[in-house]
Amino acid sequence: MKEYGLIGFPLSHSFSQKYFTEKFQSENIQDSRYNLFELTDIQQFPALIRNQPQLCGLNVTIPYKQVIIPFLDDLEPVAAQIGAVNVIKFANGKLKGFNSDYQGFLQSLQNFCPDYAQAQALVLGNGGAAKAVIAALDYLGIAYKLVSRNPTKEQLSYEQLTTSLLKDFSLIINTTPLGTYPNVATYPPILYEALSSDHYLYDLVYNPAETVFLRKGREAGTKTKNGYEMLCLQAEVAWQIWNS
Known part of the structure; x- marks a missing residue:
């Protein structure tokens, strides 16, 4: 099962979970799920990665779009220019930040x-x-x-x-x-x-x-x-x- 999710705080009103859950249902994507990972402190991020080895990608929302950057291995040029990340891709054990906003x-x-x-x-x-x-x-x-x-x-x-x-x-x-x-x-x-x-x-x-x-x-x-x-x-x- 491929797992995706959202990190931020608070996450009581998440657009992303509703959107992707409905997308997976409507497009018959059966091997994926989308969860919320509410972090009260960005220092909890490394433990989340260790404890969720099936993660393939994350969205990032307030207040972590900027402070997440030091935890990543690489940034796309636009995300580096903006200085903010709202998408993380997991590939070959590396974390790369993007800005889809x-x-x-x-x-x-x-x-x-x-x-x-x-x-x-x-x-x-x-x-x-x-x-x-x-x-x-x-x-x-x-x-x-x-x-x-x-x-x-x-x-x-x-x-x-x-x-x-x-x-x-x-x-x-x-x-x-x-x-x-x-x-x-x-x-x-x-x-x-x-x-x-x-x-x-x-x-x-x-x-x-x-x-x-x-x-x-x-x-x-x-x-x-x-x-x-x-x-x-x-x-x-x-x-x-x-x-x-």
Whole structure:
């Protein structure tokens, strides 16, 4: 039996287990199963590997996407560039890290925003998810500005997002956890009244399906998309990595 799984903490609401369990059933994949491995500390990772010799691949989620890297034998170039790993492949006794968030977001953005080549983007947040988004924007040649609560020379503050500036950035991507269940009332503090039908709002959050960020955007006439398709696409990329 081939075993796959997810490491992170906490794992009470796992998209991955549900997705892969349903995938195995619908595609009649009978030799594989997907489990949750909740680690309260990343130092528990080596013991997990020793105790689960049948593991063929793992997904990695918060808070371990960056701190997992020293435990791996190798990284794909994109994961090294991003500095975050969400897929681990087991092969010949070695562990290699990949980042399928990057590919999932890239494909989903192309589906959502057909005129992406002419767009400029605002990336809300500067964590690991933002790094995957930035790598995809760089690949697509989309100019962007980072927005953070703690601005620097390279990052804007939310207070700097004026009406005139927002007109110049048609693509706004939320990579923060604001609005995620159960804190569904939270949202990025931008001038939603300055948005129009020329804007595209993408939220990496998928639970709830429509965050306050997306609802306010929809009410202003923007096109909106949540992170569910990205999750599905990155999961399929992970499956391809494990079986390549």
